[in-house]
Amino acid sequence: MGDNKFVKKILCIGAGYVGGPTMTVIANFCPDYHVTVVDISQEKIDRWNSNDLPIYEPGLKERLLKVRGHNLFFSTDIDKGIAEADIIFVSVNTPTKTFGEGAGRAVDLQYIEKTARRIKAHARSDKIVVEKSTIPVRAAETIDKILHSGNNSVKFEILSNPEFMAEGTGIKDMETPDRVLIGSMETPSGIKAREELVKLYEHWVPRENIVTSNLWSSELSKLVSNAFLAQRISSINSIASLCEETGADVHQVARAVGKDSRIGPKFLKAGVGFGGSCFRKDILNMIYLCEHYGLQPVADFWQQVVDLNDYQMRRFVQRILRAMFNSVVDKKIALFGFAFKPDTGDTRDAPAIYISKMLLNERAQLWITDPHALENAKADLEGVDGQVTYEPDPYKAAEGAHTIALITEWEEYRNLDYERIFKSMEKPAFLFDGRNHLDHEALFQIGFNVYPVGKPARTHV
Numbered sequence: 471m472g473d474n475k476f477v478k479k480i481l482c483i484g485a486g487y488v489g490g491p492t493m494t495v496i497a498n499f500c501p502d503y504h505v506t507v508v509d510i511s512q513e514k515i516d517r518w519n520s521n522d523l524p525i526y527e528p529g530l531k532e533r534l535l536k537v538r539g540h541n542l543f544f545s546t547d548i549d550k551g552i553a554e555a556d557i558i559f560v561s562v563n564t565p566t567k568t569f570g571e572g573a574g575r576a577v578d579l580q581y582i583e584k585t586a587r588r589i590k591a592h593a594r595s596d597k598i599v600v601e602k603s604t605i606p607v608r609a610a611e612t613i614d615k616i617l618h619s620g621n622n623s624v625k626f627e628i629l630s631n632p633e634f635m636a637e638g639t640g641i642k643d644m645e646t647p648d649r650v651l652i653g654s655m656e657t658p659s660g661i662k663a664r665e666e667l668v669k670l671y672e673h674w675v676p677r678e679n680i681v682t683s684n685l686w687s688s689e690l691s692k693l694v695s696n697a698f699l700a701q702r703i704s705s706i707n708s709i710a711s712l713c714e715e716t717g718a719d720v721h722q723v724a725r726a727v728g729k730d731s732r733i734g735p736k737f738l739k740a741g742v743g744f745g746g747s748c749f750r751k752d753i754l755n756m757i758y759l760c761e762h763y764g765l766q767p768v769a770d771f772w773q774q775v776v777d778l779n780d781y782q783m784r785r786f787v788q789r790i791l792r793a794m795f796n797s798v799v800d801k802k803i804a805l806f807g808f809a810f811k812p813d814t815g816d817t818r819d820a821p822a823i824y825i826s827k828m829l830l831n832e833r834a835q836l837w838i839t840d841p842h843a844l845e846n847a848k849a850d851l852e853g854v855d856g857q858v859t860y861e862p863d864p865y866k867a868a869e870g871a872h873t874i875a876l877i878t879e880w881e882e883y884r885n886l887d888y889e890r891i892f893k894s895m896e897k898p899a900f901l902f903d904g905r906n907h908l909d910h911e912a913l914f915q916i917g918f919n920v921y922p923v924g925k926p927a928r929t930h931v
């Protein structure tokens with residue numbers, strides 16, 4: 471079959487957590503589009519072309535196998551991909567800068583810029599370039615300047631189409647999105663390009679859920695969405711600390727508060743804090759922008775969301791220490807879960823990293839268990855001083871342990887035989903449920919000293 475059976479050729483630059491799954495979904499719903507995903511990492515592309523995909527995401531593999539080799543392709547030939555594509559999605563990483571001006575706050579845009587320069591160098595026909603990566607407001611202006619500099623006669627139209635999917639539910643989020651957002655310049659050619667992308671999404675998303683806006687609103691909306699989500703977590707976590715002091719139960723408070731339709735019940739679950747590659751990075755990005763524009767009180771307001779999250783992780787470890795007679799030196803602690811959330815192997819900015827480091831600093835012996843994230847956990851803790859064992863079996867991780875600290879709410883942790891676990895542990899046996907995921911009363915009845923978040927502890931000692 472020749473390529474001319476396809477109406478358009480799509481290229482996605484960046485085969486990561488966003489690029490791989492989004493293009494898999496597009497290829498499934500748009501058999502009339504030819505989709506290629508490219509990356510600089512040969513290893514990643516090899517894994518996308520194998521049975522051992524580089525990321526875990528429920529439902530991804532089945533969907534990928536339906537289209538790979540038909541209208542979905544993975545390759546390292548970036549230049550050929552650029553030359554042939556009509557629409558180019560840019561989905562490279564945009565981490566927080568770790569050096570120089572703005573270190574620890576601003577976005578490191580080097581991957582975006584390198585990508586733009588490469589597109590310019592290899593494009594021989596007009597293209598639509600879509601920002602899928604999360605970037606600072608007005609980054610499209612920079613991309614536009616790079617693409618249209620010099621004497622290249624090719625015309626580029628830049629669109630912003632931020633990705634709102636959450637890892638762990640990524641496929642579902644992309645298949646039935648609350649909204650798809652497409653921003654463009656409000657010029658005739660900008661609007662025409664925007665309509666091209668609308669046409670693509672209309673293959674499966676109802677038109678009323680495809681929101682269009684100007685470029686800057688679209689870029690900013692992504693940062694604001696993540697900032698608002700993170701802010702809700704910090705808000706409920708701040709109340710959790712108050713609950714622990716006063717005997718109130720954060721779950722009951724959240725239920726009562728969330729019944730107010732103006733507030734709503736979602737994202738009101740107390741825990742050890744938010745993680746993942748986006749929340750902290752995107753809020754810091756917004757804080758940096760606010761500072762740049764001289765809006766210090768606004769920057770300070772959002773900084774509190776991040777500070778509260780750090781406080782919550784510290785508080786979790788302090789609670790462990792206090793309950794365990796102020797020392798965990800040489801005590802075996804079983805960490806249940808390392809991924810930043812269940813149903814993903816992703817550990818980027820996971821609370822487990824910070825909590826592990828704090829516990830290792832207190833000279834505890836850590837046994838880390840997780841169904842999908844042990845490989846990443848090892849990389850995250852490489853070079854950190856201390857005693858760490860990585861154990862896929864939670865029963866073995868807990869054997870002889872003084873305490874269990876549940877950090878990720880994997881469904882399987884609800885269904886473990888806690889009588890068996892309790893019998894195998896040192897006494898008194900402690901359990902710190904950092905996600906309020908387990909049946910605390912049942913655990914207490916078994917004999918555990920149970921410490922939920924934002925609720926009174928249930929203890930025998």
Ligand SMILES: NC(=O)c1ccc[n+]([C@@H]2O[C@H](COP(=O)([O-])OP(=O)(O)OC[C@H]3O[C@@H](n4cnc5c(N)ncnc54)[C@H](O)[C@@H]3O)[C@@H](O)[C@H]2O)c1
Nearest residue numbers: 484485486487488509510511561562563564581603604633
């Ligand atoms: N992970 C999420 O849940 C999520 C959700 C929404 C938005 N985002 C945003 O999407 C973007 C991508 O995130 P991700 O999680 O997929 O990152 P990722 O690190 O998993 O993937 C990025 C990929 O880009 C590749 N890359 C970097 N520079 C390149 C270049 N010059 N040419 C070709 N490939 C290059 C890297 O090798 C890597 O495989 C980020 O801006 C992120 O903020 C992520």
